[in-house]
Structures are given as C-alpha cells and as structure tokens.
Amino acid sequence: MNEYWDTRFNAEDKIWGESPSHTAEYALHLFNQNKVKKLLVPGSGYGRNTILFSASGIKVAGVEISEKACKIARSFDPATRIFNDTVLDMSFLAHNYDAIYCFNVLHLFREYDRQLFIDQCIRRIKKQGLMFFTVFSEKEESFGKGKQVEKNTFESKPGRHVHYFDEDDLKAHFKKMEVLETGIMEDPEDHGSGPHTHLLHYIYVRKTR
Numbered sequence: 160m161n162e163y164w165d166t167r168f169n170a171e172d173k174i175w176g177e178s179p180s181h182t183a184e185y186a187l188h189l190f191n192q193n194k195v196k197k198l199l200v201p202g203s204g205y206g207r208n209t210i211l212f213s214a215s216g217i218k219v220a221g222v223e224i225s226e227k228a229c230k231i232a233r234s235f236d237p238a239t240r241i242f243n244d245t246v247l248d249m250s251f252l253a254h255n256y257d258a259i260y261c262f263n264v265l266h267l268f269r270e271y272d273r274q275l276f277i278d279q280c281i282r283r284i285k286k287q288g289l290m291f292f293t294v295f296s297e298k299e300e301s302f303g304k305g306k307q308v309e310k311n312t313f314e315s316k317p318g319r320h321v322h323y324f325d326e327d328d329l330k331a332h333f334k335k336m337e338v339l340e341t342g343i344m345e346d347p348e349d350h351g352s353g354p355h356t357h358l359l360h361y362i363y364v365r366k367t368r
C-alpha cells in the first residue's frame with residue numbers, strides 16, 4: 160500500500176489540488192458546534208484537509224504512511240504535526256483527541272484491517288469524542304471493476320484495494336459508537352482522467368464509553 164501511494168505522490172504531487180473536500184468543511188462546522196480543540200487526521204495525505212482545520216485554530220495531528228506526502232504536508236501545512244507512520248498502529252499517540260476526521264482511507268483496507276483501524280481510532284479519542292469518516296459508496300462508478308478480493312472489495316487499480324460501502328455496512332463497522340448522522344455527499348475532483356464526482360458515504364459518530 161505504501162508503495163502505491165508513494166509512487167502516486169512522487170508522480171502527481173498534490174494529486175487532488177489544494178482545496179479541501181466539501182466533507183471537511185462540513186465536518187469543521189460540526190466540530191465547531193462541539194468546541195473541538197484537538198483533532199487527529201489519519202491518512203492525512205499532503206494536508207489539503209488538515210490545513211482547513213489548523214487554519215481555524217484547531218490543534219491538528221496527521222498520520223500518513225507516504226514519506227513523500229509527509230514531506231509536502233510539512234511545507235504546505237506547517238501548523239499540523241505529521242507522523243510518518245501507519246494508521247493500523249497509532250500507539251505512539253496520546254488518548255486525548257477531541258475528534259477524528261478521516262477522508263477516504265478506511266475503504267482502502269480489507270475487513271480485518273478496517274476493524275483494526277477503527278479500534279485504533281476509538282482508543283485515541285476521549286469519552287464523548289467524535290469521529291467523522293468518509294468512504295467510497297456502492298454508488299461509485301468504479302464499483303464492481305477489477306478483481307474481487309473480498310465481499311464488495313475490489314482491486315480497482317493494481318496495488319490498491321477499495322471496499323465499497325452501503326449504509327448498513329458502514330453503520331455495522333461503527334457498531335461500538337453512537338451514530339449521530341450518516342449521509343451521501345458529492346465530492347468533485349479534477350485529476351487523472353479529468354473532472355469527476357465521487358459519491359461518498361459519511362458517518363458521524365460519538366464515543367459513549
């Protein structure tokens with residue numbers, strides 16, 4: 160997985176441009192309502208979303224596996240502290256984050272690692288802490304393309320797995336949390352083959368224990 164992303168960031172640099180996803184703007188609105196001061200962004204890429212949160216005064220930490228993406232992020236969003244490591248073991252982090260924002264990372268893992276990743280995130284936030292995740296939905300144009308490696312999980316590009324979620328599946332992944340909101344958001348991007356719009360599921364959850 161690291162090789163796939165490092166190769167892409169080396170070749171395409173700021174792949175998705177410098178503007179944050181609409182989902183990050185929406186998450187910021189929710190986090191402000193809840194006075195979030197300390198935020199973790201797993202799979203933070205080169206920082207196009209972290210910079211939205213750090214510029215608003217939130218203390219942000221990112222965890223990112225690609226060395227190249229970390230290098231870009233440290234210059235693009237110097238206010239965010241970046242850890243070049245895996246989100247599957249974030250034991251080097253504190254347990255006191257108010258919230259987590261995670262854009263399009265969870266769907267990259269197979270079933271066992273998806274649950275491992277979510278458990279890692281739950282451990283990093285305080286009681287009553289919040290998490291906002293986005294993932295590819297089953298309504299994506301690429302759904303069903305490539306070799307199926309697990310139920311609803313396809314090798315959509317060589318070296319990259321994608322799990323396509325429907326709403327029930329997404330809620331089931333977060334069954335240890337209180338679900339506050341779910342929905343679908345359109346997320347326009349312009350890279351690779353040109354302008355296209357992703358149909359992302361999002362889930363907003365709270366830690367109750």
Ligand SMILES: C[S@@+](CC[C@H](N)C(=O)[O-])C[C@H]1O[C@@H](n2cnc3c(N)ncnc32)[C@H](O)[C@@H]1O
Pocket residue numbers: 160161164165175180201202203204205206207208222223224225228244245246247261262263264267
């Ligand atoms: C689809 S990109 C999204 C990047 C970022 N969230 C954004 O919106 O710009 C997925 C990101 O997850 C990172 N990633 C993949 N597997 C990871 C892992 N095991 N640990 C940390 N980061 C990982 C990739 O390097 C890449 O930056």
